[in-house]
Amino acid sequence: MNLLGITVVLVLLAGVWAQVSVLRPQCDSPEAEEAALVAQDYLNGQHVHGYKYALNRIEDIKIITKPDGDNTYILEVDLLETNCHVLDPTPVANCTVRPKILTAVEGDCDVVLKKVGGALTVTAFKCKTEESTEDLCLGCPTLLPLNDTSALDFVHASLATFNNMTVDVTYTLLEVGRMSSQIVSGGPIYVAEYVVVEANCTDDVCVPLNDAMAVRGICSASGLNARHSVDCKMFSTLVKYSAAPALPPLVNVHTGSLSPKHGLRHHKLTTIHDPELSGLLSAESAESAEVVPVAPAVVDAAAAAAPTADPAAPVADPSLKFCPIHLCVQGGSTFQI
Structure with a gap:
């Protein structure tokens, strides 16, 4: 290839690179929290056993932007198990995060989302779920x-x-x-x-x-x-x-059909990802070889960013050592024996 041809190719490549950029917003920025809450709701929707998980913190976020507005969000989020079962209609915003002293369960998830026309869509994810070993004491349950x-x-x-x-x-x-x-x-x-x-x-x-x-x-x-x-x-x-x-x-x-893994002590978040996008996800959450296609779910970004919380809900226990974005005590009628 002559010098003129090489120059033309380099110019074309430079034009493509100039149109695709990677943004690194702050983890506490509104757009990061917006995407993280959509990811939280989607992950809970895929989780059919055990308890709902609440967003604890955003570990990392990057946004790959294109001129056509087809932006890709790549998130690393930390989730904490709540006391609300997945069948409980109580919103996650009104669920109590389980204290670490009672053997808290944490989920580390990598999530890929698309944002088109203002709507966020989860296209791939993979999660690792494990028990927290902090604050356990001799004689505790x-x-x-x-x-x-x-x-x-x-x-x-x-x-x-x-x-x-x-x-x-x-x-x-x-x-x-x-x-x-x-x-x-x-x-x-x-x-x-x-x-x-x-x-x-x-x-x-x-x-x-x-x-x-x-x-x-x-x-x-x-x-x-x-x-x-x-x-x-x-x-x-x-x-x-x-x-x-x-x-x-x-x-x-x-x-025994509920828990095929003998000795399982808690319900794990679904470990699932779209193999076509697995290259965008980190290796941290590679917990199993399970590969299942993800059905995209379009979630209204504005609604996900501001879930409805009960204004009369009691204040969360201040002794908790973590700070979820939404944390309050669930209500509901009970039968006491």
């Missing part, structure tokens, strides 16, 4: 595997107590959220959280109602099989996400 036999016996004993106190409705176990034990004099005391659903029962056999209007609830129980307390918060409607896959089939934890 420790998480148990979700298939721990003794703890599951306690779950069923506490559910039987709750059913004995209800009128005209019987509930059966839908999913175990988490179970822990604390060693005291006389043996271990169990603490469990689990989801229940209305059921049709004949004799001792109960079949969950596979109905969207069936009442579901999250129960918290503590104590021993023979002596315990249980508190259940019921929610009559299922939370709906435009980007979420269909709800999983009703399962009983004793079948």
Whole structure:
């Protein structure tokens, strides 16, 4: 190639490079928080077991801009597990982040979004979920595997107590959220959280109602099989996400189908990414070899940037050592036994 040809090629390449630029806005900038909240809602929509996650902090952001306005956002975000189950319709903004002393669970996610015409669309992501080892103390409750036999016996004993106190409705176990034990004099005391659903029962056999209007609830129980307390918060409607896959089939934890990984102590965020965009994501979140296409979900950016929070919600515990963007205590009616 002669000198003139090389010069023409270089000029053309320079023109292309000049049209594509990479911006590095501050992590606390409005556009960074806007994209991070859209990512938070989308990730929760893909997560069909366990608890919702709230945005804790934005680790990094870069925006690849093009003249046609087809901008690409590449985010690294840190999420924290809340006390709200994914079936709970309570907005994430009104959910309480789980304190680290109770074995907090954190999610590190890399997310790719497109912004076209003012609308943000998640096109790829991958997440790593792990327990926080900070602030754990000798004698504090420790998480148990979700298939721990003794703890599951306690779950069923506490559910039987709750059913004995209800009128005209019987509930059966839908999913175990988490179970822990604390060693005291006389043996271990169990603490469990689990989801229940209305059921049709004949004799001792109960079949969950596979109905969207069936009442579901999250129960918290503590104590021993023979002596315990249980508190259940019921929610009559299922939370709906435009980007979420269909709800999983009703399962009983004793079948083992809920947790194929033996010894799993908590529900992990979905680890999923679009292989065509995997080169844009860092290696930090490469937790499994699972590769599943992501169905794009267009989210209204303005609505995602300003979720509705309950103005009457109590102030979060100031002793927490992290600062989520939105943190307040969930409400709801309860049944106390």
